[in-house]
Amino acid sequence: MPVWGWILIAAIVVIAVLAIIVSRSMRTRKRTERLKGRFGPEYERTVGQVGEQSAAEDELAAREQKREKLEIVPLSTEAQAKYANSWRTVQIEFVDNPSSAVAAADRLVIQVMRDRGYPIDDFDQRAADISVDHPKVVENYRTAHGIYLLQERGDVGTEDQREAFVHYRALFEKLLETDENKDKPKEART
Structure with a gap:
């Protein structure tokens, strides 16, 4: 295979890896924005308590999932x-x-x-x-x-x-x- 072929393959691999990184970064940023918007000051409190942003976000997301399973009803x-x-x-x-x-x-x-x-x-x-x-x-x-x-x-x-x-x-x-x-x-x- 000619050298330009290897360069083309390497460029495609690099572009694919960059696309994956950008996509994950955007998903993470959207998740952060959504959780900050939903939880407000509770978001910051949880991050401070847990110590790591991604772990705190996992905890907040788990709270949401648990809450979805509850049957919360309005009072008569x-x-x-x-x-x-x-x-x-x-x-x-x-x-x-x-x-x-x-x-x-x-x-x-x-x-x-x-x-x-x-x-x-x-x-x-x-x-x-x-x-x-x-x-x-x-x-x-x-x-x-x-x-x-x-x-x-x-x-x-x-x-x-x-x-x-x-x-x-x-x-x-x-x-x-x-x-x-x-x-x-x-x-x-x-």
């Missing part, structure tokens, strides 16, 4: 009203007994999650599952739960309890949302 109008009323009661209780109200808020959030179809056995798994649907408030949930655990040991003051309560409320409100009332002004919601 009656259940929404019942839970909203329960929240108002817990909120009133906060004035007289903040620690009891924080514990009640934790239990109420778990009840709503259970009724919506989220598994509730393990806190870390609950947070991971919630991060797929509500990535902007999952950190609030982690913070609130952390304060709740400190409270169980008697290590928090009223300001921390107030912070936990506000964080629980942020997740609670997201859990009560349905596609119908998502875009309504807050005052118009149940």
Whole structure:
């Protein structure tokens, strides 16, 4: 075979390898952009926690796949009203007994999650599952739960309890949302 033939074959191989590299790079970049868009601050948190971007992205993708297998359902109008009323009661209780109200808020959030179809056995798994649907408030949930655990040991003051309560409320409100009332002004919601 003449030299120009070998050069042509080598050029074709190099072009094919470059095309594969560019294609993989574009897929990786699209995956990163999609996950960043979906998870927002949870993306950065997971990368920081896992330490490697591709491993963190694998974890986030696994969360999405697990979430797809769950049958998450909206609450009925009656259940929404019942839970909203329960929240108002817990909120009133906060004035007289903040620690009891924080514990009640934790239990109420778990009840709503259970009724919506989220598994509730393990806190870390609950947070991971919630991060797929509500990535902007999952950190609030982690913070609130952390304060709740400190409270169980008697290590928090009223300001921390107030912070936990506000964080629980942020997740609670997201859990009560349905596609119908998502875009309504807050005052118009149940």
